[in-house]
Amino acid sequence: MPTMLASLNPGWVLIIAGIASLFIRVRVVRQVVTIAAPLMALLLLVFATQNTDLATADMMGLKLVLYKVDSLNFIFSLAFLIAAVLNGIYALHSDDRIQDGAALFYAGAAVAATLAGDLMTLFVFWELTAISSVFLILRAQTREAYFAAMRYLGVQVLSGVLLLAGIAYVLKSRGNLSLEAFTDLSDPGVLFIFIAFGIKAAFPLLHNWLQDAYPKATVVGSVVLSVYTTKLAVYALARMFPGQEHLIWIGATMTVFPVFFAVIENDLRRVLSYSINNQVGFMVCGVGVGTPLALNGVAAHAFADIFFKGLLMMSMGAVLYRTGTVKASQLGGLHRSMPWTTVFCIIGAMSISAFPLFSAFVTKSMIISEVATAGYAVIFLMLMFASAGVLEHSGIKIPYYAFFGHDSGIRVKEAPFNMLLAMGIAAGLSIFLGLPALVPGFGHEWLYNLLPYREEAMGYSHHHLFSFSHILTQFQLLVLAIFAFVLLKRIHAYPPEKRGVILDSDWTYRKLGYGLVVWAGTVWGKAGPAMSAAFFRVTGRAYNWIEAAFSPRGELARGGVLNGAMAIWTAALLGIVLLLSFMAVS
Amino acid sequence: MIEALMNAAPAWALTHAAPLLVMVPLFLAPLLALMPSGRIAWLMAVITTGISFCFALILLGLVQTSPIGVVSYEVGRWPVPLGIELRVDALNAMILLVVTTIGLLATVFSWPTVVAEINKDKRALFYSAFLVCFAGLNGVAITGDAFNLFVFLEISSISTYVLVALGAGRDRRALPAAFNYLIMGTIGASFYIIGIGFLYAATGTLNMHDIATRLPELAGHRSVQAGFAFILVGLGLKAAMWPLHQWLPNAYSYSPSFVTMFLSATATKVALYALIRFLFTIFRPDYAFEISAFSAVLMPLGLAAMVVCSFQAVFQNDVRRILAYSSVAQVGYMILGVSIGTTAGLSAGLFHLLNHAMMKGALFMAVAGVVLTYQGTTIRDFAGLGRSAPWTMTAFAIAALSLIGVPLTAGFQSKLQLGFALFDQGMWWAVALVVFSSFLAVIYMGRVLEAVFFQPPANPRKARKEAPILMLVPLWILALANIYFGIAADLPLGLARDAAAAAFGVEAFR
Amino acid sequence: MSDPTDNGRDDTGRFVKRAAESVHKLNTPSEEGIHPLSQILFGWTHTKGIGNIIFWVLLALSAIMLSIDFFFPRQDYLKFANYAGFYGIWGFVCFSFAVIMGWPLGHLLRRDENYYGDASGPPYGVDPDAPMADEATAPHHSSEGDA
Numbered sequence A: 001m002p003t004m005l006a007s008l009n010p011g012w013v014l015i016i017a018g019i020a021s022l023f024i025r026v027r028v029v030r031q032v033v034t035i036a037a038p039l040m041a042l043l044l045l046v047f048a049t050q051n052t053d054l055a056t057a058d059m060m061g062l063k064l065v066l067y068k069v070d071s072l073n074f075i076f077s078l079a080f081l082i083a084a085v086l087n088g089i090y091a092l093h094s095d096d097r098i099q100d101g102a103a104l105f106y107a108g109a110a111v112a113a114t115l116a117g118d119l120m121t122l123f124v125f126w127e128l129t130a131i132s133s134v135f136l137i138l139r140a141q142t143r144e145a146y147f148a149a150m151r152y153l154g155v156q157v158l159s160g161v162l163l164l165a166g167i168a169y170v171l172k173s174r175g176n177l178s179l180e181a182f183t184d185l186s187d188p189g190v191l192f193i194f195i196a197f198g199i200k201a202a203f204p205l206l207h208n209w210l211q212d213a214y215p216k217a218t219v220v221g222s223v224v225l226s227v228y229t230t231k232l233a234v235y236a237l238a239r240m241f242p243g244q245e246h247l248i249w250i251g252a253t254m255t256v257f258p259v260f261f262a263v264i265e266n267d268l269r270r271v272l273s274y275s276i277n278n279q280v281g282f283m284v285c286g287v288g289v290g291t292p293l294a295l296n297g298v299a300a301h302a303f304a305d306i307f308f309k310g311l312l313m314m315s316m317g318a319v320l321y322r323t324g325t326v327k328a329s330q331l332g333g334l335h336r337s338m339p340w341t342t343v344f345c346i347i348g349a350m351s352i353s354a355f356p357l358f359s360a361f362v363t364k365s366m367i368i369s370e371v372a373t374a375g376y377a378v379i380f381l382m383l384m385f386a387s388a389g390v391l392e393h394s395g396i397k398i399p400y401y402a403f404f405g406h407d408s409g410i411r412v413k414e415a416p417f418n419m420l421l422a423m424g425i426a427a428g429l430s431i432f433l434g435l436p437a438l439v440p441g442f443g444h445e446w447l448y449n450l451l452p453y454r455e456e457a458m459g460y461s462h463h464h465l466f467s468f469s470h471i472l473t474q475f476q477l478l479v480l481a482i483f484a485f486v487l488l489k490r491i492h493a494y495p496p497e498k499r500g501v502i503l504d505s506d507w508t509y510r511k512l513g514y515g516l517v518v519w520a521g522t523v524w525g526k527a528g529p530a531m532s533a534a535f536f537r538v539t540g541r542a543y544n545w546i547e548a549a550f551s552p553r554g555e556l557a558r559g560g561v562l563n564g565a566m567a568i569w570t571a572a573l574l575g576i577v578l579l580l581s582f583m584a585v586s
Numbered sequence B: 001m002i003e004a005l006m007n008a009a010p011a012w013a014l015t016h017a018a019p020l021l022v023m024v025p026l027f028l029a030p031l032l033a034l035m036p037s038g039r040i041a042w043l044m045a046v047i048t049t050g051i052s053f054c055f056a057l058i059l060l061g062l063v064q065t066s067p068i069g070v071v072s073y074e075v076g077r078w079p080v081p082l083g084i085e086l087r088v089d090a091l092n093a094m095i096l097l098v099v100t101t102i103g104l105l106a107t108v109f110s111w112p113t114v115v116a117e118i119n120k121d122k123r124a125l126f127y128s129a130f131l132v133c134f135a136g137l138n139g140v141a142i143t144g145d146a147f148n149l150f151v152f153l154e155i156s157s158i159s160t161y162v163l164v165a166l167g168a169g170r171d172r173r174a175l176p177a178a179f180n181y182l183i184m185g186t187i188g189a190s191f192y193i194i195g196i197g198f199l200y201a202a203t204g205t206l207n208m209h210d211i212a213t214r215l216p217e218l219a220g221h222r223s224v225q226a227g228f229a230f231i232l233v234g235l236g237l238k239a240a241m242w243p244l245h246q247w248l249p250n251a252y253s254y255s256p257s258f259v260t261m262f263l264s265a266t267a268t269k270v271a272l273y274a275l276i277r278f279l280f281t282i283f284r285p286d287y288a289f290e291i292s293a294f295s296a297v298l299m300p301l302g303l304a305a306m307v308v309c310s311f312q313a314v315f316q317n318d319v320r321r322i323l324a325y326s327s328v329a330q331v332g333y334m335i336l337g338v339s340i341g342t343t344a345g346l347s348a349g350l351f352h353l354l355n356h357a358m359m360k361g362a363l364f365m366a367v368a369g370v371v372l373t374y375q376g377t378t379i380r381d382f383a384g385l386g387r388s389a390p391w392t393m394t395a396f397a398i399a400a401l402s403l404i405g406v407p408l409t410a411g412f413q414s415k416l417q418l419g420f421a422l423f424d425q426g427m428w429w430a431v432a433l434v435v436f437s438s439f440l441a442v443i444y445m446g447r448v449l450e451a452v453f454f455q456p457p458a459n460p461r462k463a464r465k466e467a468p469i470l471m472l473v474p475l476w477i478l479a480l481a482n483i484y485f486g487i488a489a490d491l492p493l494g495l496a497r498d499a500a501a502a503a504f505g506v507e508a509f510r
Numbered sequence C: 001m002s003d004p005t006d007n008g009r010d011d012t013g014r015f016v017k018r019a020a021e022s023v024h025k026l027n028t029p030s031e032e033g034i035h036p037l038s039q040i041l042f043g044w045t046h047t048k049g050i051g052n053i054i055f056w057v058l059l060a061l062s063a064i065m066l067s068i069d070f071f072f073p074r075q076d077y078l079k080f081a082n083y084a085g086f087y088g089i090w091g092f093v094c095f096s097f098a099v100i101m102g103w104p105l106g107h108l109l110r111r112d113e114n115y116y117g118d119a120s121g122p123p124y125g126v127d128p129d130a131p132m133a134d135e136a137t138a139p140h141h142s143s144e145g146d147a
Helices: A010-023 A027-046 A071-090 A097-114 A119-138 A143-174 A188-201 A208-216 A219-240 A246-264 A268-289 A292-323 A339-352 A359-373 A377-403 A417-434 A444-450 A454-465 A468-490 A507-549 A551-559 A564-585 B002-008 B011-015 B017-033 B038-065 B090-117 B120-142 B146-169 B174-203 B208-218 B222-238 B247-254 B257-282 B288-314 B319-340 B343-374 B390-404 B410-424 B428-454 B469-487 B490-504 C006-026 C036-046 C050-068 C086-100 C102-109
Strands: A053-059 A062-068 B070-074 B085-089
Touching: A010 A027, A010 A071, A010 A097, A010 A119, A027 A071, A027 A097, A062 A119, A071 A097, A071 A219, A071 A292, A071 A417, A071 A444, A097 A119, A097 A219, A119 A143, A119 A188, A119 A219, A143 A188, A143 A208, A143 B410, A143 B428, A188 A219, A208 A219, A208 A268, A219 A268, A219 A292, A246 A268, A246 A377, A246 C086, A246 C102, A268 A292, A268 A359, A268 A377, A292 A339, A292 A359, A292 A377, A292 A417, A292 A444, A292 A454, A339 A359, A339 A377, A339 A417, A339 C036, A359 A377, A359 A417, A359 A444, A359 A454, A359 A468, A377 A468, A377 C086, A417 A444, A444 A454, A468 C050, A468 C086, A564 B174, A564 B222, A564 B288, B002 B038, B011 B017, B011 B038, B017 B038, B017 B070, B017 B085, B017 B120, B038 B070, B038 B085, B038 B090, B038 B120, B085 B090, B085 B120, B085 B208, B090 B120, B090 B257, B090 B343, B090 B469, B090 B490, B120 B146, B120 B257, B146 B174, B146 B208, B146 B247, B146 B257, B174 B208, B174 B222, B174 B247, B208 B257, B222 B257, B222 B288, B247 B257, B247 B319, B257 B319, B257 B343, B257 B490, B288 B319, B288 B428, B319 B343, B319 B410, B319 B428, B343 B390, B343 B410, B343 B469, B343 B490, B390 B410, B390 B428, B390 B469, B410 B428, B410 B469, B410 B490, C006 C036, C036 C050, C050 C086, C086 C102
Parallel strands: none
Antiparallel strands: A053 A062, B070 B085
16 A cells, blocks of 8 residues: 555544535535545555554654554444444435534544544544534534533533643653553543543533433434544543543443433433443443453444444434434334334344344443453442343333334334435444354454454353353343333333423533522622722722822822723732732841 | 845844834834825835834844844944843844734735725824834834833833724724723833832833843842832733733724734733833842742732633623633733743743734734624624635634634644643642633634524625735734644744743843 | 347346335335335234233243243352342343332423423424424524525
């Protein structure tokens, strides 16, 4: 391969294509670009030499590694690029330059961040993902989407500046920007970076930007969003904080708490946002365990998740596109008019629920098995709870309330062909990844071969993955949980879907914070003048004295044109400086 | 470019570069007032600022090649402690370059806005006043004499009051704003001259270099400390140091667009230069009273400016007022850098000064373009302009991103340097405040950008109308400079580092 | 291959045509908006008493699943996971718990849809033919599209 191409970061191809498609007015040309660019980037990535600095730059004496492929970031960027192709196909029915451009740019920035070889480059593209992705939300052009986008941007930029502050600190203490793993969280710089990653990975209490913004994006937008930001954060955590024990508990909490919210949530895209949270929790937990097999599990689960979560988002997007809503309380019975979408959604639901022969079964089990091996009993129980929970909200609730259940009477056309095609490919991948290796390298072994610790993965695959007891226990969990659903439905113990918004921790700033600001404004409006009056009384004497000293201006101050407060400030400041100078010397 | 210029320049230009830089605009100013037509006055102003720009480059070259890093010129051949000395080192060479560059770009760009905003018979006078102001600012930056600095400060200030008042043609509120500015500016100047009086009483000299050498003997002298306090507050007022900034928002909002643009990028910078000159070269950062002033006055005020004025900017609805309050906040960054008291801190402050001149220059130019074509400065007036004036607004967006401190822009580089300097002193909480203030900048610039690019035009009949090419070229030069220096920051950073070293004393130079 | 007979082409043509027709028929919704494919794939869900059938089938399946455990002891790392029926019972309990918690949590956390005061219509990019959701007709914050 020519050297110029060899050092061309696949992410940049997408970024350039993204910028270009903002200006391409001819729809067909733009459609070709949105699909050809990720394909070309895929080729570049697959043929890239691994473990060498493929592109470097110098900035102010710091060596920046712009492009470096190794076994960990290869699999993440591969998934990102394949997802970019699928997203391109999924968006073909729409004719929107901004959406196409932002989606490509966002994907490219995520890939470039993944392939970055130093912290500063990571930071730059980290910020670019934040800025480009906000357009996918803004593009929905509703009032709530606008406000959500602004909140989203604020949180994402906050993550960026925290990362930058951390990097500056680490650069001072460590002297380089290398992507060496951190071990000590007590260093403030490292803690900044940890929190920055945590915001993007949507750690508990830092999570609500996700549920706030994703469901309000455009049809295509939420599909694209569901792929990149959180998985990029998972990659960054796996790169910089493997084996960080706090992550185990954080991850386990992340898997559990969204389950409760998802049960009562009415907006099905928001349910899926909670589901993202839940699945990322498994990955974070795996990063925390940090053994080779656990990290394999993280990479593999991220890979699989990108497709089955994308598939579920696509199916809900198709429903939204055709019916204009994804509220569970308004939907139902859509399998009558959208059977293809129903089938794909069920495949996605079975994949995310980790049915044997579907993708999550071969990926999530690596993480859970390592947690059990390491002896974390409570964590293990939490993860099993979350597995049952995932079955509840993504496996059953999504397809049941959208496509079955009570017939809403909505009759629409089947989803557009391009959507079906994208869903079909994603569904095919989700099944393919879960298949046993009928011939070596087929099915899940194809994925296992790409994992960072290939040997361990293969050992797991041969001895445990499709063992009788593994399949049996998984079926026990799932079948009994489904039975619980049927039973609860039968005795009417299942809470009905009701309209309404569910409060989450974003309440603190959307209601409480906003209220506080309003309240403070009112208080300030009353207290401000009172305080000024007090201040003026106290300083009155000094003021008189100064006025006497500078009488012409004192006269003018009473003339009313001059801003009297400022003259006082000037005098007060002079007094302070004088006092300080005298005190400091004597 | 500098070498080529120095090789091409005749010998007299090299020896007399320092006085000529100031005198050419100063003496041409009355001539301009007699010009029959504004257009000729404009052309002459362009040529004059261009000449000054060349001299600034020459001076920079001379300083860089000089073995001691100082170019000294005795006016009228009077020996130094008695006569007036023009003394240029890396610090004021940098400031001169900023003032003349912005002056040149601003003058080139000014014609269309002056035509639109100034009465026909006043245009020549307007340019005359501008040249006086320009000469005054350069004089402040170039002189090595403390009293002479006061004279130039007043020359520039008085002409500035006139320039601001001329905005009355567009908005009557320019008159009270100018008057307010006059009062405030005079207070500042008086404080300064009182301070100089104290210093003169203590040292018996007015030459800055001379004062600096005599001060160490006078440790504990009350009048030195009093002089310090007066000078700090007086120059702080001129530099719009919070809370002495209150003249600035009105003055910037109601004066003619061109004046706003020029002043925002130069006037406060020059006053800040004078402050730095006094804080670091004349007084020393290791004097006890200066240490306490740094930690107890300048740093809290700098931080307060960053936060309070950013908040105020968030609640403004007029784009020019947003930018004006943002200017005060940015001065806060510079003061913060200065108040660290280290070379790294000072160079970060000066670096931000350079970058701020670039970004505010570009922002106000873009606003001036909008004022010219769409007659409005509220955020509502800006709605939808991303479509009707994409070139102007893209440059505006670039400068706005730079102001926020987005990576790959100049603003990012200077905030990075500031952060490094703060970390060096272990002041990570101050870094947190800087970050917070940038976050506020995201909000106030974000409001404007959102209106520009995402809202439908308030008046749908707005035609597709760009600013004239004469304005677009300087605007884009500044906008591209923001990006260029955001990627390759070596040049301005080198200038700032040299300047900081020079401020600390010639010995540290190189 | 290079020389297809008329007959062969005809056959192929007719076959392709018939295939295309049947595909088309499979994908053309009936007048009531019912997709023919849905009858084939999911028609069974409309069977009378399907709820009962599913319930009993799942009950039987669950019983079988649990009883298998008595014959095949496990050797997991965590001891408590080796008890017969652990996974099934844990799955059942967790699922029921999560769902039952929906009642109190729903009362606690559910608010009116316009609680934050920013509710609005469906996003941009929704099919222009989509049936209007009954009350989501709040003023659509639209602007002239860029495309």
